[in-house]
Amino acid sequence: xxxxxxxxxxxxxxxxxxxxxxxxxxxVFEEHASVGAPVQCAGLISPRAVCERTRDSVRNEIxxxxxxxxxxxxxxLHSRDVRGVVxxxxxYDRALSEAAEKxxxxxxxxxxxxxxxxxxxxxxxxxxxxxxxxxISARIVVAADGPQSAVRPLVTEKPFDITYRGAQYVxxxxxxxxxxxxxxxxxxxxxxxxxxxxxxEEVRIGLCTCGKTPxxxxxxxxxxxxxxxxxxxxxQAGLIPIGPIGRLSEGRIAxxxxxxxxxxxxxxxxxFLGKRxxxxxxxxxxxxxxxxxxxxxxxxxxxxxxxxxxxxxxLIRRILNDLPDKKIDRAVELLSSxxxxxxxxxxxxxxxxxxxxxxxxxxxPRLIQFAxxxxxxxxxx
Ligand SMILES: Cc1cc2nc3c(=O)[nH]c(=O)nc-3n(C[C@H](O)[C@H](O)[C@H](O)COP(=O)(O)OP(=O)(O)OC[C@H]3O[C@@H](n4cnc5c(N)ncnc54)[C@H](O)[C@@H]3O)c2cc1C
Numbered sequence: 282x283x284x285x286x287x288x289x290x291x292x293x294x295x296x297x298x299x300x301x302x303x304x305x306x307x308x309v310f311e312e313h314a315s316v317g318a319p320v321q322c323a324g325l326i327s328p329r330a331v332c333e334r335t336r337d338s339v340r341n342e343i344x345x346x347x348x349x350x351x352x353x354x355x356x357x358l359h360s361r362d363v364r365g366v367v368x369x370x371x372x373y374d375r376a377l378s379e380a381a382e383k384x385x386x387x388x389x390x391x392x393x394x395x396x397x398x399x400x401x402x403x404x405x406x407x408x409x410x411x412x413x414x415x416x417i418s419a420r421i422v423v424a425a426d427g428p429q430s431a432v433r434p435l436v437t438e439k440p441f442d443i444t445y446r447g448a449q450y451v452x453x454x455x456x457x458x459x460x461x462x463x464x465x466x467x468x469x470x471x472x473x474x475x476x477x478x479x480x481x482e483e484v485r486i487g488l489c490t491c492g493k494t495p496x497x498x499x500x501x502x503x504x505x506x507x508x509x510x511x512x513x514x515x516x517q518a519g520l521i522p523i524g525p526i527g528r529l530s531e532g533r534i535a536x537x538x539x540x541x542x543x544x545x546x547x548x549x550x551x552x553f554l555g556k557r558x559x560x561x562x563x564x565x566x567x568x569x570x571x572x573x574x575x576x577x578x579x580x581x582x583x584x585x586x587x588x589x590x591x592x593x594x595x596l597i598r599r600i601l602n603d604l605p606d607k608k609i610d611r612a613v614e615l616l617s618s619x620x621x622x623x624x625x626x627x628x629x630x631x632x633x634x635x636x637x638x639x640x641x642x643x644x645x646p647r648l649i650q651f652a653x654x655x656x657x658x659x660x661x662x
Pocket of ligand 1: 289311322324326395447553
């Protein structure tokens with residue numbers, strides 16, 4: 282019997298393994314033959330989502346953001362400090378996996394967990410891998426198996442609020458720019474936004490949507506209209522689950538990362554929240570042992586730390602999704618006033634967009650006209 286079985290060797294699962302394996306017997310099960318591939322990520326994270334182990338995966342530092350409104354208005358921000366870093370996702374995940382192995386974790390690749398069955402004092406896992414079929418038991422199962430988690434229904438039946446479909450093209454580049462560009466609007470990326478992220482020797486251009494048109498089709502349209510003839514070196518696609526914080530544990534099973542909906546509702550980023558959740562989970566298990574009550578403490582502590590920010594960000598996401606393009610143009614115009622730009626440049630934070638929303642609304646109360654009841658809520662909460 283192992284102490285902790287981690288289903289999924291993405292950043293969240295590997296980070297939990299890295300911390301837990303210092304004191305516990307941990308095995309990570311990953312269905313792919315190598316960690317970090319295939320990449321389904323734009324790789325833009327805040328500097329706080331990088332640690333000593335993952336520093337070498339950083340390919341660029343971002344100080345400038347430009348938001349293009351549907352009608353062609355621009356909101357340009359230039360911060361003195363680095364506000365985002367662009368990582369090589371494969372290298373990032375691999376660094377965490379290697380650190381976990383160094384601390385004593387076993388990482389079993391090409392090994393799919395095909396069934397998980399709670400039992401009296403353990404959880405049984407059915408594996409399909411190079412050794413054929415096997416059954417093993419673990420005291421605790423951490424489901425870090427991504428947006429399509431097959432373990433999640435054992436913890437909660439509640440579906441995610443939104444599941445975004447994303448597509449991204451990687452294009453060769455020799456530009457040294459430190460500017461991320463974003464496009465918002467119903468014709469470009471219904472329900473989300475499109476991005477251009479410089480990543481050293483490459484540029485990542487992509488978008489997500491919750492509309493009916495497939496994201497690749499929207500992306501092809503964007504490429505034709507904004508980028509013309511470029512050489513695409515890789516095509517990537519994936520899902521982003523978004524939702525308020527729900528149940529994160531049941532019995533001996535905990536949800537972690539995308540499997541637990543631990544993504545940011547405004548930007549869709551999941552690496553920072555997956556990191557913090559893995560740290561909280563590891564702290565609870567190391568402090569209270571491999572017990573069900575440690576998992577309850579994880580759920581309570583994560584909720585306590587992130588509920589306010591996630592519910593504010595969810596509100597902003599709902600408002601953005603409801604606004605017609607013309608109103609977005611007007612909102613971007615209001616946000617471009619010098620005193621708001623100053624707030625965004627000084628205090629903007631891609632991990633906590635909700636926390637400065639009240640300051641912005643106080644400076645530009647005319648923004649409240651776009652969604653009076655919801656935005657007033659942001660002012661008081
Ligand atoms: C287009 C796109 C762009 C994105 N851009 C960003 C960004 O710029 N910044 C950011 O922070 N986030 C971004 N994200 C989100 C980010 O990629 C995820 O939040 C992050 O990968 C979640 O990590 P995770 O470890 O929870 O899950 P995952 O990375 O999905 O890892 C789960 C792993 O579990 C494996 N697995 C699943 N089921 C099983 C099973 N039964 N047995 C064994 N293994 C299994 C999967 O193969 C996978 O390797 C983006 C997502 C998409 C789709």
